[in-house]
Amino acid sequence: MLHAKSRREANTLPFRADIAVSIAPLLGVETNQIEQMLEIPPNSELGDFALPCFTFAKILRKSPVSIAQELIKAPLPACISKAVATGGYANFFVDRVLLAKDVLTAIENDGTSYGAKDIGRGRVVCIDYSSINIAKPFHIGHLSSTAIGHALYNLYNFMGYRSIGINHLGDWGTQFGKLLAAYELWGEGVDIENGGVDIMVKLYVRFHEEAEKNPELDDMARRWFKRIEDGDELALSLFTRFKEATIKEVMGIYDLLGIQFDSYAGESFYNDKMQPVVDELKAKGLLILSDGAYIVDLSDEDMPPCVILRSDGATLYATRDIAAAFYRKNTYDFAKCLYVVAYQQNLHFRQWFKVVEKMGYDWTKDLEHVNFGMVSLADGGTLSTRRGNVVKLQDVLDSAVAQARDIMEEKSPDLDNKDEVAKQVGIGAVVFGVLYNARIKDIAFSFERALSFDGETAPYLQYTHARCQSVLKKAGNKAAEPAYGVLDNEFAFAVLRALSKYPDTLENAMGKNEPYLIARNLIEIAQAYNRYYYEVRILDGDEANTAARLGLTHAVGTVIKGGLSLLGIAAPDRM
RNA sequence: GCGCCUGUAGCUCAGUCGGAUAGAGCAACGGCCUUCUAAGCCGUGGGCCCGGGGUUCGAAUCCCUGCAGGCGCGCCA
Numbered sequence: 001m002l003h004a005k006s007r008r009e010a011n012t013l014p015f016r017a018d019i020a021v022s023i024a025p026l027l028g029v030e031t032n033q034i035e036q037m038l039e040i041p042p043n044s045e046l047g048d049f050a051l052p053c054f055t056f057a058k059i060l061r062k063s064p065v066s067i068a069q070e071l072i073k074a075p076l077p078a079c080i081s082k083a084v085a086t087g088g089y090a091n092f093f094v095d096r097v098l099l100a101k102d103v104l105t106a107i108e109n110d111g112t113s114y115g116a117k118d119i120g121r122g123r124v125v126c127i128d129y130s131s132i133n134i135a136k137p138f139h140i141g142h143l144s145s146t147a148i149g150h151a152l153y154n155l156y157n158f159m160g161y162r163s164i165g166i167n168h169l170g171d172w173g174t175q176f177g178k179l180l181a182a183y184e185l186w187g188e189g190v191d192i193e194n195g196g197v198d199i200m201v202k203l204y205v206r207f208h209e210e211a212e213k214n215p216e217l218d219d220m221a222r223r224w225f226k227r228i229e230d231g232d233e234l235a236l237s238l239f240t241r242f243k244e245a246t247i248k249e250v251m252g253i254y255d256l257l258g259i260q261f262d263s264y265a266g267e268s269f270y271n272d273k274m275q276p277v278v279d280e281l282k283a284k285g286l287l288i289l290s291d292g293a294y295i296v297d298l299s300d301e302d303m304p305p306c307v308i309l310r311s312d313g314a315t316l317y318a319t320r321d322i323a324a325a326f327y328r329k330n331t332y333d334f335a336k337c338l339y340v341v342a343y344q345q346n347l348h349f350r351q352w353f354k355v356v357e358k359m360g361y362d363w364t365k366d367l368e369h370v371n372f373g374m375v376s377l378a379d380g381g382t383l384s385t386r387r388g389n390v391v392k393l394q395d396v397l398d399s400a401v402a403q404a405r406d407i408m409e410e411k412s413p414d415l416d417n418k419d420e421v422a423k424q425v426g427i428g429a430v431v432f433g434v435l436y437n438a439r440i441k442d443i444a445f446s447f448e449r450a451l452s453f454d455g456e457t458a459p460y461l462q463y464t465h466a467r468c469q470s471v472l473k474k475a476g477n478k479a480a481e482p483a484y485g486v487l488d489n490e491f492a493f494a495v496l497r498a499l500s501k502y503p504d505t506l507e508n509a510m511g512k513n514e515p516y517l518i519a520r521n522l523i524e525i526a527q528a529y530n531r532y533y534y535e536v537r538i539l540d541g542d543e544a545n546t547a548a549r550l551g552l553t554h555a556v557g558t559v560i561k562g563g564l565s566l567l568g569i570a571a572p573d574r575m
Numbered sequence: 576g577c578g579c580c581u582g583u584a585g586c587u588c589a590g591u592c593g594g595a596u597a598g599a600g601c602a603a604c605g606g607c608c609u610u611c612u613a614a615g616c617c618g619u620g621g622g623c624c625c626g627g628g629g630u631u632c633g634a635a636u637c638c639c640u641g642c643a644g645g646c647g648c649g650c651c652a
Contacts, residue, residue: 042598292650316652345652371580449601454601470611539611553611
């Protein structure tokens with residue numbers, strides 16, 4: 001019954017279909033229409049499901065109130081314990097004991113796979129995320145793409161897809177000519193391999209300062225970039241050293257976050273793959289010469305044209321993205337290809353998606369720009385590498401871990417793996433911070449908020465999980481058959497209700513590419529459980545009742561651990 | 576100027592297909608640890624849901640319009 005088929009909405013309890021089947025005939029409508037109309041009352045005292053009857057009033061020529069009163073007299077399915085008419089609403093109460101049994105048994109059986117479905121049927125979804133720039137610091141502005149992309153990567157895998165994580169490196173462009181020029185001028189004694197991105201930024205910033213006074217430097221940079229393009233040995237080897245040093249440094253952060261990519265094919269990778277795209281566009285008559293540049297006209301779509309070739313013949317961002325899309329389609333035969341990139345680039349993606357569509361490829365519909373809000377600094381100012389106005393992610397993570405460590409020193413000094421747990425808690429807090437709100441929201445970064453461990457945060461979830469583990473450990477192995485009747489109270493029911501909607505939440509989160517839906521559901525579960533924990537003693541009384549309460553505890557711990565893991569966050573057993 | 580996005584409590588945000596009394600967290604104040612982890616729980620205060628029209632039995636939600644902020648608008652990425 002729990003696995004009733006077409007529950008497409010999140011935030012529903014099971015049993016929806018059963019109610020619809022029993023009352024639809026009385027109204028003379030399709031059951032699935034009723035199923036969709038069923039809603040959840042504002043508070044559970046009114047009921048667990050409600051059908052507003054106002055829309056039927058005209059058709060049936062009766063008042064909503066009397067319709068509701070008739071509906072509740074219908075023979076009810078076994079899972080509904082009672083029905084009440086309140087105003088124009090028919091309210092249904094689910095059998096809470098049955099719900100407890102269904103939900104807890106499902107979680108007991110499935111473990112952290114609870115909620116997993118095989119929607120993907122093994123098909124591939126490419127996820128382009130994090131996509132760092134070579135020779136630039138990994139700052140908090142990159143965290144959204146990294147955390148959202150990673151969560152989606154996990155979620156799609158969980159739902160039966162095969163995720164391919166692609167770090168589309170920003171490793172091409174004239175800025176590297178500047179970097180090499182700067183290195184030629186002032187690079188003596190600079191240790192590329194160990195100086196990290198810091199020394200690269202220093203060179204880059206100095207170049208910009210001096211180029212303002214001395215324009216000849218720009219020519220020098222252009223020459224260096226030309227040498228990279230032409231495959232000049234010295235230029236290439238220098239550039240490769242900068243690139244590898246950057247990747248080595250950022251690997252440290254990816255390790256902390258537990259992220260791995262399946263591909264690091266970045267911009268330079270597509271250098272030799274753009275000409276075929278240009279040729280095809282030309283062959284299909286889409287390429288137009290305009291002001292010396294080759295463009296695809298998009299005026300019929302009310303968009304500015306998409307520039308494919310600059311007037312000097314050089315390729316652009318869009319050219320590369322189109323070539324990359326073809327490469328990914330040919331290499332992975334994806335069912336979906338997601339681009340986790342800030343909304344700043346909305347127009348860019350709309351443009352080149354349309355170009356691919358004009359080329360006649362129906363898989364354009366499988367391309368999706370998963371956009372997200374901009375990060376600024378809470379105390380004003382925008383992030384800018386050039387102006388040195390950055391908050392490095394490494395610093396944020398380090399501070400968070402240090403703070404977690406301090407708190408543990410105070411609250412649980414006898415823990416033996418404090419460093420490990422501090423890492424999980426501190427990093428979890430930072431990551432959760434960007435996964436808790438809808439993607440589109442802008443973020444004004446502040447240390448104070450990022451390092452908050454109270455309330456709706458990862459540490460709160462981790463704490464709740466650890467609490468569950470602690471109770472379960474203390475209980476030991478009890479084999480009694482659970483007496484679910486003991487869970488027939490408002491506190492347990494709130495927990496069960498939150499647990500029961502988790503599977504739909506996951507599906508909805510994937511459909512919308514919105515990890516925050518998972519985060520919110522987990523918080524709801526934890527809040528309900530912490531209330532329950534305060535109100536009801538778990539290890540108490542006879543074994544059958546205790547077994548049911550332990551079942552609830554185990555379920556909460558399992559779902560929180562599983563959900564956090566989807567978000568890329570660890571859940572320690574003690575903290 | 577044009578296009579897109581955002582606007583809900585002091586702050587950060589939820590609010591499902593239009594539904595019942597608009598919800599959380601933080602901050603403030605007041606309570607709860609001899610009992611399973613107090614990184615927790617409970618309570619109090621706090622709202623012109625940006626403004627104005629409209630549609631509807633019913634609007635934070637849909638439509639129109641205005642305002643404010645963000646982003647973008649052919650040869651950067």
